[in-house]
Amino acid sequence: MSHSTIRSINDPEVRDTISQTSSSPRSYHPSPSAWEDQVLYFLLPDRFATGKEGTAIEPYTSAFNSNATSSPEDASSWREAGITWQGGTLQGIKSKLGYLKRMGVTAVWIGPIFKQVPHEEHSYHGYAVQNFLDIDPHFGTREDLKELVQAAHAEGLYIILDIILNHSGDVFEYRGGRKDFTGSKYEAQGFRDAHGNPTLPFAPLNPQAESDDVVNSAIWPAELQTPSTFTREGKITNWDAYPEYLRGDFETLKDIDLGDDCNPGDPSGSIDDFTPSPALETLCEVYKFWIAYADLDGYRIDTVKHMGDGPTRHLCTSLHEYASTLSKHNFFLVGEVTGPRAYAVVAATGLDAALGIGNVQAALWTTCKGVSAPDTYFSLFRNASYLKQGSDAWLRNKLVTMLDDHDQVWRGGDKARFCADATERDLAVAALALNLTTLGIPCVYYGTEQLFDGAGGSDRYIREAMFGGTFGAFRSHSHHFFNEDTSTYRQISQICALRNKYLALRRGRQYLREISANGTEFGYPTVLGGGRMRSVVAWSRILADQELLCAMNTDTEQETRAYVTVDAKLYKKGDYLKLVYDSSGGHAQAQVQILEANGKALLLAVPPAAFVIYG
Structure with missing residues (x-):
């Protein structure tokens, strides 16, 4: 397991990194002049690359289609593999920067890489953080992240990290077991130890008095080890009810209290009345540290709807101002904003853009497949009221748009990539071209360029392992998909080149x-x-x-x-x-x-x- 030497935002290394008081001043990679000029690529680090592709792992061909599901027993094993760690690493991502650059990608958006709760074998996705100041050992080390960013910058690529503020992993247990949201605060039995048992006091840990495995227990940095860090109001059951969607847990992921917020669901106040909590202030310092330590170019902020406008604006102001001190004057902050308030949240909070999931992705799909009028998609980029204009105003840089993604919240329990429909697979290039040549900041979801066709009743089916592993695409295993000779890959590359040529x-x-x-x-x-x-x-x-x-x-x-x-x-x-x-x-x-x-x-x-x- 990783044993981080950094346990507090007041650790000397953290303070020196944030304040840039080192004896050897560092120069930082500048931001792009315009993010709408970029082509993003999103990947889940556990599912992308190991660096062994082409050596220990052979390339996939259609002959290996369904080689992992030839019997009911094999099919069951393949499905179960989809909810556990597969083995992708930061070094693996580094080894594929050339693949991404040749495709025309200019910015790599990487799913969460922070240290996960060690007792949870299903947290491969990275959203169950136990230590916000360390990298999960499944992915590598802090130094691996720094090397990846340096290599990306040398190739002319930017790096955007996925970050979480709304919740932590399952780091404590409620007294009496799991609770649903009722609006009441519940008592916690205790922080979980390294084995996942709630044996530790629900209070700041004493590293000398506790077990030797204290770094794998509770939550870090140490400033988050207070009862007031968590709302402790139980699991969300109504995802649109105020204040439940702001204060409830994401299933077992524990909601962090970011401060008193006045959201649109609450008529009693305004965003200007917001006061950040100590937990939010701590997390702002954490994410300043990672900007400076790794020379990052942007963050994608998870579950913005469930953070609230006040905390989001505080975070955006804090990080934008800090990044400017490092000459990153256009540091990119894009928020995952589900529901109908994407434009309003961007306007109110200082986010640079909203992730165009939900109705944006649905309209992109259905336009390409000929099942909705194209104006359904094209009209999403005209929003005069948002920009307070008297006539149409064109939103070229306020939405990140993508054909596929790893959540697909708009599809409910039925998850499927665009190419899951075999009769429409021929439209994939046209659909990707529509995404790449229309307004918005385009993003390619990993595997779409190889026509991945995952579909099923949970997220796992659209999170195939690009390097094969035990949960490869096309119901296969042990063969990688980094094929630069496919028609789709080559055409994406050509369209991106034209996008770069024609302003x-x-x-x-x-x-x-x-x-x-x-x-x-x-x-x-x-x-x-x-x-x-x-x-x-x-x-x-x-x-x-x-x-x-x-x-x-x-x-x-x-x-x-x-x-x-x-x-x-x-x-x-x-x-x-x-x-x-x-x-x-x-x-x-x-x-x-x-x-x-x-x-x-x-x-x-x-x-x-x-x-x-x-x-």
Whole structure:
């Protein structure tokens, strides 16, 4: 087990690192000028890489599909492996930076890596923290993190860490066993020891008086070892009821009291009345330490809805100000904001962006699969009231958008990656292209570039091991998936290169385009009669006098033709737009002519399931 020498935020190493009082001053990696220029990649460290791929672990081919589930016994073992540690490490991530860079990724978002409760074999996901000042030994060491960040910066990549403030792991037990939220505070029996038993006093530990394994007991840093750290009001049963969603536990994960908050569910006060708790102040110091120690570029903040606006704003102010002292003037703070308040939370708290889960991801999926009108997705980026504008304002950097993710809260208990539907798998490139060439900060979920198709009744099925392990993708084991020769990987790389080349694809205004079958009657694509829309979906990104027209065909079997509207002010009749990109491998038109229709338009023929760009 890891035995950290740091146990307090007042430890000299912590204070020296935060205050930069070392005798050898350190220079820090600067922030990017604009996060909407970046392409993020999210991975769970336990499920990504070990560094043995290509040597001890052979590559996957379709011949190994379902080699882990050939019998009921094997299938059961494979399923059970999905809820336990698989073996991915920080050194493994470091070994794959080239794979990510060649794909076009510019920022790596890494799931939580802090030390987990040692008695919990299912905390591979990293959200059950026992020591906020140490790295879980499954992943490596603090030095491994520092080396990973240094190597990433040398490759031109940024590193974003997933952090948790709302809760800790299951570090204490309630007297009488598990409790549900009732609004009452419960008595704790005691902190858990290194074996998971509540044998320790529910009070600050005395390292000299307690067992030799004290670092694996209770919670660290030591400042969190007070009863007031925890709300102690039991498990959430109603995830939208105020104040239950703010003060209840996440199942066995214990809620941390971040301070008195006045949230929208509470009409009695405002966010300006917030007072941070000692626990929140401690965690702010913890996360300052990690910024300075590892030279991090950003944080993704877990469960922001359950933190409350007051604690979130305090955290954002504290970390943004601190990062600026290290010349990280655009340190990235993105919050996981479930529910309908994403824009409001960003505006109120100082978050740089919200993670576009829920309705954003659902709309992205259903647009690509032709089961919802594209305007459902495109309208999410127009929010004039949020920006207090009198007309449409385009949100290019306030949402992180992704096709797949590791929670899929919007799907309830039915978890599935985009490619789980075999009949729609051909649309994966077009769907990823839609994500990469529309507004928002795009993020690729690990394995999507290899068309992972996990599906099932729990999160485990969308958290396959990229390196194979005992819980590999496609119901396999022992074979890795870092294949740079697949069509999907190569096309993501090519689209990212175009995104980097054309500023309009990153920062331009965005317009869903009207289409027509006859060149006379124009309208936005829509789903008719509850069926599946098989249509050209086209959108423009415009910056100054440059328009790039992007289009996809949701029909996986037939070429689809449509007259597509373009900006009438930028062209005259008879001009041509030239093909910039064609995912079909040469079946798209090399150029298309501007016509007088609906202002200005062109007749576009898009191959089945293809994505094209003209400019």
